[in-house]
Amino acid sequence: MGLIGMNQLTEEEKYEHFMKRIEAGEKIEADDWMPEEYRMALIKLISMHGISEIMGALPEKEWVPRAPSLRRKLGIMAKVQDEMGHGQLLLRVAEDLIKPLGKTREDLIQDLFSGRLKFHNVFHMPAPSWGDAGLIGWLVDGAAIITQTNMLNASYGPYARALKRICAEEVFHAQHGEAIIMALAEGSEQQREMLQDAINRWWESLLMFFGPDKAERTGSSKQDITIKYKIRTKTNEELRQDFFNKYIPRIKSLGLTVPDETMYYDEEQEKWIYQQPDWNKLKQIMKNQGPKSEERLKLRMTAYETNAWVREALGVKSKAM
Amino acid sequence: MSNQSHDFYQEFEVFSRKSDTAPMQYQFSLLAPNHEIALVMAQENFMRRESVADIWVVKRSDIRKMTQEERETLKRLDNKDYRMTKGYGYLKKKWRKFEQKMLDEKEILSWGGGGKQ
Ligand SMILES: [Fe+2]
Numbered sequence: 190m191g192l193i194g195m196n197q198l199t200e201e202e203k204y205e206h207f208m209k210r211i212e213a214g215e216k217i218e219a220d221d222w223m224p225e226e227y228r229m230a231l232i233k234l235i236s237m238h239g240i241s242e243i244m245g246a247l248p249e250k251e252w253v254p255r256a257p258s259l260r261r262k263l264g265i266m267a268k269v270q271d272e273m274g275h276g277q278l279l280l281r282v283a284e285d286l287i288k289p290l291g292k293t294r295e296d297l298i299q300d301l302f303s304g305r306l307k308f309h310n311v312f313h314m315p316a317p318s319w320g321d322a323g324l325i326g327w328l329v330d331g332a333a334i335i336t337q338t339n340m341l342n343a344s345y346g347p348y349a350r351a352l353k354r355i356c357a358e359e360v361f362h363a364q365h366g367e368a369i370i371m372a373l374a375e376g377s378e379q380q381r382e383m384l385q386d387a388i389n390r391w392w393e394s395l396l397m398f399f400g401p402d403k404a405e406r407t408g409s410s411k412q413d414i415t416i417k418y419k420i421r422t423k424t425n426e427e428l429r430q431d432f433f434n435k436y437i438p439r440i441k442s443l444g445l446t447v448p449d450e451t452m453y454y455d456e457e458q459e460k461w462i463y464q465q466p467d468w469n470k471l472k473q474i475m476k477n478q479g480p481k482s483e484e485r486l487k488l489r490m491t492a493y494e495t496n497a498w499v500r501e502a503l504g505v506k507s508k509a510m
Numbered sequence: 511m512s513n514q515s516h517d518f519y520q521e522f523e524v525f526s527r528k529s530d531t532a533p534m535q536y537q538f539s540l541l542a543p544n545h546e547i548a549l550v551m552a553q554e555n556f557m558r559r560e561s562v563a564d565i566w567v568v569k570r571s572d573i574r575k576m577t578q579e580e581r582e583t584l585k586r587l588d589n590k591d592y593r594m595t596k597g598y599g600y601l602k603k604k605w606r607k608f609e610q611k612m613l614d615e616k617e618i619l620s621w622g623g624g625g626k627q
């Protein structure tokens with residue numbers, strides 16, 4: 190920009206300058222000029238990502254008191270704590286983006302309670318067995334790692350920096366999940382069945398995790414905007430295919446199957462051909478009408494309300510000063 | 511409820527040092543109602559595994575950050591060879607002619623005698 194101040198530019202010139210910056214690989218910072226569409230797309234993406242980390246800890250934390258050994262209990266506790274930490278990082282990034290709109294963390298929490306702020310489809314699902322606990326770490330975190338690493342170079346600096354920290358910890362999450370499923374896969378017939386059941390139960394949710402390949406399937410999709418602004422590079426379908434490439438051979442190598450007998454790899458098209466999930470289920474979940482939506486939201490609400498006095502007590506000193 | 515008011519939480523920037531001789535490194539920001547809680551949160555949020563020797567929390571409002579325009583003036587042209595060792599790399603060949611080694615960064619910084627500091 191040199192000697193010309195930003196405020197001397199027209200809106201179009203600002204936009205042009207902004208696009209040049211992100212095309213050159215520069216990072217946009219919280220107080221920089223940015224198009225409204227960019228800010229809104231980031232708020233939507235990052236607040237959902239952040240709140241999903243927190244809601245995502247809920248199905249797993251159910252397994253903390255029931256973990257089969259002390260070491261497994263320590264492992265899953267550490268993992269759940271990491272997810273809460275990811276939530277803290279990401280909400281912080283979202284808060285700086287909503288600040289100019291006069292909003293705060295409190296608004297994000299209230300939006301979650303009122304259903305305006307969504308959380309990821311996988312965290313609306315039940316986790317009835319220890320197999321689910323392992324599967325979440327292995328495949329749900331695996332899917333999350335695929336989408337998160339795709340944004341490590343996001344044009345928005347604070348998000349890229351948060352993701353760098355998060356992905357480093359996700360490596361532990363992936364291995365934690367692998368350790369659990371490996372023990373089950375090499376275990377008794379009953380344990381292998383438990384693992385296969387978990388895969389069958391989660392398969393559809395895992396397909397939906399990446400979002401629809403085209404907007405028609407659910408009525409909306411933000412993938413074009415996030416690609417245009419270099420927040421991510423790959424489409425939903427490309428990410429899903431990456432997931433298949435990484436995990437289908439691993440599932441098969443353990444003698445396990447996915448509940449889609451027609452699925453195969455098409456050498457010519459270089460992609461997996463598979464049955465679409467029932468996208469109506471995703472639409473239901475987006476309205477917080479999934480199997481566990483209400484229960485988990487209620488849990489979050491109760492925790493928020495009954496712990497209000499703790500937050501208040503922690504702040505006492507600052508008020509006295 | 512008082513903790514729902516807009517000024518309950520403040521923004522803090524977190525810095526930490528891995529070891530006593532490492533530089534202070536920026537970590538991330540967090541929300542806390544005061545410095546004491548900010549310090550506890552910093553440890554919980556950012557230092558769950560890696561070793562750490564010291565942590566600083568600074569209220570964001572006490573930091574004068576650069577604006578976008580100011581940052582854009584920092585861009586350098588790639589014409590500073592004369593200030594950098596890479597502008598003098600040709601000496602390596604010259605000294606070889608005189609059967610001597612060039613005193614490069616690695617060599618000079620080893621003169622303290624202690625190896626790794
Ligand atoms: Fe996470």
Ligand SMILES: [Fe+2]
Nearest residue numbers: 272330359362
């Ligand atoms: Fe994770």
